Amino acid sequence: MIATIPSATLLGVEGTPVAVEVHVSKGLPGFTVVGLPDASCRESRDRVRAALLSSDLPWLLKRVTVNLAPSSVRKGGAGLDLPIAVGLLVASEDLAAEAVAGCGFIGELGLDGSIRRVPGIVPLVAALSTRVVVVPPDCFAEASVVGRHKVRVAGSLSELLAALRGDAPWPDPPVAAPAPPEAASAPDLADVRGQAVGRTAVEVAAAGGHHLLLSGPPGAGKTMLARRLPGLLPPLEGDDALTATRIHSAAAVALPPGGLVVRPPFRAPHHGASAVALIGGGTGYMRPGEISLSHCGVLFMDEMCEFPATVLDALRQPIEEGVVRVCRARATVSFPARFLLVGATNPCPCGESGSAGLCRCALAARQRYNRRLSGPLLDRFDLRVVVSRPDPASVMGGPPGEATAPVAARVAAARELARERGVRCNAELPAARLDALAPLTAGAARVLEHRLRAGLLSARGVHRIRRVARTIADLGGAPGPVDEENVCLALSLRAELAPVELAA
Amino acid sequence: MTGPAVPAEGWAAALAGLPGMGPARLRAVLDAWPPEEAWAHVAAGTACSRPGVALACRPDPAGAAAQWRAAARRASVGDTWDAHRRAGVTVSLPGGPGFPDELRVDPEPPAILFSRGDPAALDGRRVAIVGTRRCTRYGREVAYELGRDLASSGVRVVSGLALGVDGAAHRGALASGGAPPVAIVGSGLDVVYPPAHRALWEQVADAGLVLSEAPLGARPEPWRFPVRNRVIAALAEVVIVVESREKGGSRHTVEAAMARDRMVMAVPGSVRSPVSSYTNGLLADGCHPVRDALDVLVALGLSTAPSVRAAEERPAPGPEEAPVLEALGWEAATLDDLCARSGRSPGQVSVGLARLQVGGWVAERAGWWERVT
Numbered sequence: 001m002i003a004t005i006p007s008a009t010l011l012g013v014e015g016t017p018v019a020v021e022v023h024v025s026k027g028l029p030g031f032t033v034v035g036l037p038d039a040s041c042r043e044s045r046d047r048v049r050a051a052l053l054s055s056d057l058p059w060l061l062k063r064v065t066v067n068l069a070p071s072s073v074r075k076g077g078a079g080l081d082l083p084i085a086v087g088l089l090v091a092s093e094d095l096a097a098e099a100v101a102g103c104g105f106i107g108e109l110g111l112d113g114s115i116r117r118v119p120g121i122v123p124l125v126a127a128l129s130t131r132v133v134v135v136p137p138d139c140f141a142e143a144s145v146v147g148r149h150k151v152r153v154a155g156s157l158s159e160l161l162a163a164l165r166g167d168a169p170w171p172d173p174p175v176a177a178p179a180p181p182e183a184a185s186a187p188d189l190a191d192v193r194g195q196a197v198g199r200t201a202v203e204v205a206a207a208g209g210h211h212l213l214l215s216g217p218p219g220a221g222k223t224m225l226a227r228r229l230p231g232l233l234p235p236l237e238g239d240d241a242l243t244a245t246r247i248h249s250a251a252a253v254a255l256p257p258g259g260l261v262v263r264p265p266f267r268a269p270h271h272g273a274s275a276v277a278l279i280g281g282g283t284g285y286m287r288p289g290e291i292s293l294s295h296c297g298v299l300f301m302d303e304m305c306e307f308p309a310t311v312l313d314a315l316r317q318p319i320e321e322g323v324v325r326v327c328r329a330r331a332t333v334s335f336p337a338r339f340l341l342v343g344a345t346n347p348c349p350c351g352e353s354g355s356a357g358l359c360r361c362a363l364a365a366r367q368r369y370n371r372r373l374s375g376p377l378l379d380r381f382d383l384r385v386v387v388s389r390p391d392p393a394s395v396m397g398g399p400p401g402e403a404t405a406p407v408a409a410r411v412a413a414a415r416e417l418a419r420e421r422g423v424r425c426n427a428e429l430p431a432a433r434l435d436a437l438a439p440l441t442a443g444a445a446r447v448l449e450h451r452l453r454a455g456l457l458s459a460r461g462v463h464r465i466r467r468v469a470r471t472i473a474d475l476g477g478a479p480g481p482v483d484e485e486n487v488c489l490a491l492s493l494r495a496e497l498a499p500v501e502l503a504a
Numbered sequence: 505m506t507g508p509a510v511p512a513e514g515w516a517a518a519l520a521g522l523p524g525m526g527p528a529r530l531r532a533v534l535d536a537w538p539p540e541e542a543w544a545h546v547a548a549g550t551a552c553s554r555p556g557v558a559l560a561c562r563p564d565p566a567g568a569a570a571q572w573r574a575a576a577r578r579a580s581v582g583d584t585w586d587a588h589r590r591a592g593v594t595v596s597l598p599g600g601p602g603f604p605d606e607l608r609v610d611p612e613p614p615a616i617l618f619s620r621g622d623p624a625a626l627d628g629r630r631v632a633i634v635g636t637r638r639c640t641r642y643g644r645e646v647a648y649e650l651g652r653d654l655a656s657s658g659v660r661v662v663s664g665l666a667l668g669v670d671g672a673a674h675r676g677a678l679a680s681g682g683a684p685p686v687a688i689v690g691s692g693l694d695v696v697y698p699p700a701h702r703a704l705w706e707q708v709a710d711a712g713l714v715l716s717e718a719p720l721g722a723r724p725e726p727w728r729f730p731v732r733n734r735v736i737a738a739l740a741e742v743v744i745v746v747e748s749r750e751k752g753g754s755r756h757t758v759e760a761a762m763a764r765d766r767m768v769m770a771v772p773g774s775v776r777s778p779v780s781s782y783t784n785g786l787l788a789d790g791c792h793p794v795r796d797a798l799d800v801l802v803a804l805g806l807s808t809a810p811s812v813r814a815a816e817e818r819p820a821p822g823p824e825e826a827p828v829l830e831a832l833g834w835e836a837a838t839l840d841d842l843c844a845r846s847g848r849s850p851g852q853v854s855v856g857l858a859r860l861q862v863g864g865w866v867a868e869r870a871g872w873w874e875r876v877t
Binding site for chain 2: 194195196197198200215347359363384385386387388390391394447450472484485486488489491492493495496
């Protein structure tokens with residue numbers, strides 16, 4: 001007797017449909033899983049056996065062969081436990097084949113017969129073309145995000161069997177906990193006192209999608225500013241939300257109560273992170289890295305100069321392309337990775353350089369520190385801002401800064417203007433269209449020309465300045481030509497942070 | 505093998521190249537024997553047989569003697585001498601030609617001097633300009649202007665070719681095309697330190713004189729710099745400290761100058777600037793302040809007409825820019841500081857800074873703005 005149960009396995013952030021074929025025949029009793037299962041998948045046999053026995057179901061003393069088709073694709077994870085068990089029940093005629101028709105199954109089995117969650121429910125469910133999918137109870141919200149299926153839940157094998165046989169109704173999905181009020185979770189920009197330049201930089205970064213590098217001594221408020229950036233970004237819509245959800249689900253990162261990721265994600269990997277942790281990949285199965293987890297959100301790299309140079313330079317290609325292709329001998333996987341990069345760094349190892357004479361670092365140490373950020377990487381930061389410690393008066397008693405809400409409204413309006421130009425944000429404005437989309441007033445052109453003549457700016461630098469100036473003008477509610485103040489501010493917000501130290 | 509062609513200077517140069525051979529030890533060795541005989545004692549390991557040498561080699565005379573013997577067996581005096589001659593390095597011993605009188609009568613005289621350039625560069629009034637390597641733009645500019653104006657008044661600028669103040673003073677002296685500059689360095693004359701100053705080093709050697717107590721190949725070991733500083737103090741009539749921290753190396757130069765009754769002058773700095781803490785302290789202790797080269801020329805007793813300051817050629821800051829320039833003052837500040845001080849928005853301040861920069865009033869480095877004189 002043979003049974004075929006639809007399920008799926010995960011490769012990167014995409015699900016691949018898998019047909020679980022179970023064949024039961026006479027012969028020497030045994031249980032074989034074929035079709036490129038990995039170790040956790042091969043161990044299914046023991047989990048399925050124990051789960052069946054714990055659920056008072058018989059374990060056949062027959063020859064059982066399980067094939068995971070297509071056989072050429074590697075299967076990983078324990079999510080195929082449930083379809084194997086169901087297939088076994090159908091093949092041994094404990095369950096009518098009609099009862100499971102049009103049903104896909106995903107879930108890991110406990111030895112007591114309980115059904116447990118697995119990572120990547122969203123892409124796995126999306127890969128299934130059946131009308132009904134059965135998932136563990138706590139995956140209900142995740143599975144419902146896809147929206148194409150009737151989602152059923154079952155907490156244990158016996159519960160599932162009863163529902164499939166029609167002996168009992170399907171168990172109710174768990175009620176989602178109410179979402180916590182947003183204000184409690186997101187830090188507000190009003191907490192930042194003083195710091196006029198830092199606040200401006202964060203606003204421009206959010207509005208134009210410009211990568212931002214904050215440099216300043218310890219305690220200047222770099223991290224504080226960066227953490228308030230996601231709050232300024234508009235909520236994710238449509239495909240972006242679904243893609244972000246799929247990535248988070250595949251990486252087994254906790255999803256918000258509603259199942260769908262709607263707030264732009266904020267990821268802040270520690271500087272001990274390896275290149276694979278950041279970019280994605282791995283040996284067992286391809287896990288999305290931090291840059292993909294921050295897709296449509298903010299990747300914050302605190303103490304950027306402490307990251308190994310090789311790790312930092314691996315960011316260059318994804319920054320340009322918005323996707324990262326991870327190639328391994330067995331598979332090549334593309335992960336979406338369109339993120340807003342926010343770096344924070346000290347100007348030197350002791351953190352005090354800049355304010356004249358305070359730095360105690362040797363020249364060589366300072367140069368070594370600054371070399372960590374390669375020229376090409378530094379060039380990708382449209383905004384490079386020096387923040388200094390706020391003066392004590394504004395920290396102690398000054399008025400609170402402008403709150404997140406009005407700034408976010410300006411950001412949303414500026415992004416709307418960018419969308420009307422046919423790009424997601426101004427950072428993506430093509431250089432060829434800058435003359436049409438960001439025309440310069442005479443004063444603005446004069447400033448740029450002086451910089452060019454003085455050798456302080458490259459031709460590519462001019463394009464970047466013009467994009468930032470466009471964003472600044474948009475934020476000011478002036479969609480017309482870019483004026484002198486916009487350009488001057490854009491220039492001020494793009495300081496040369498690691499100049500070649502000319503001796504004497 | 506070494507032939508009889510090697511003169512006394514060659515043997516002394518080889519002795520100076522031994523490990524741990526500072527001026528005091530070399531003086532003790534050369535006081536004990538003539539150079540060639542001294543080398544024989546060193547090679548035999550009996551250098552510390554004389555009490556004077558043993559005293560100079562405390563705390564471990566036997567160890568030093570053994571180290572020297574090992575090094576002497578590896579070294580070839582003839583090759584060392586040839587290398588110095590090929591490199592155009594003049595070697596002078598006390599009493600010989602090219603050895604300045606000020607150093608001969610010094611309480612801690614060098615036992616040997618290596619030089620490149622024109623020995624006549626020393627003939628004239630000499631002023632040392634010293635200071636920290638990590639100076640501010642202010643310190644760099646003042647050192648440059650002092651070097652320039654003193655050299656054009658015929659005063660030799662003596663300094664150490666280090667980063668920061670020293671290099672700026674030499675650049676100024678070279679730019680004036682006036683009196684030749686004199687540099688005293690801590691490493692061998694073929695070991696350019698700091699490497700960034702290779703071009704400056706060559707220019708000073710071409711236009712003036714570069715002196716060292718170390719033979720060719722000597723590394724810039726940390727102990728050599730305080731030792732070098734005493735030579736700077738000994739060669740100068742006036743020592744000017746432009747910028748220095750409380751614990752900076754300029755302290756050695758100043759102490760050496762005071763021990764030799766040389767006049768010490770200091771450039772006043774901001775009381776908030778850590779690199780002016782030592783110089784301001786010197787002023788508080790009664791040193792003469794240096795405002796410009798004229799103060800130094802007066803101290804030297806050189807009668808000269810008051811220097812005429814060049815007329816201001818830059819366009820006066822407009823009404824938009826003036827408050828920004830005022831907020832900047834004379835210390836480096838970030839855009840944030842300027843916004844807070846002037847009460848203007850980052851955009852307005854940026855416009856002011858951009859116009860001031862075009863006018864040559866301000867300069868920016870790594871996000872910090874400074875006023876330019």
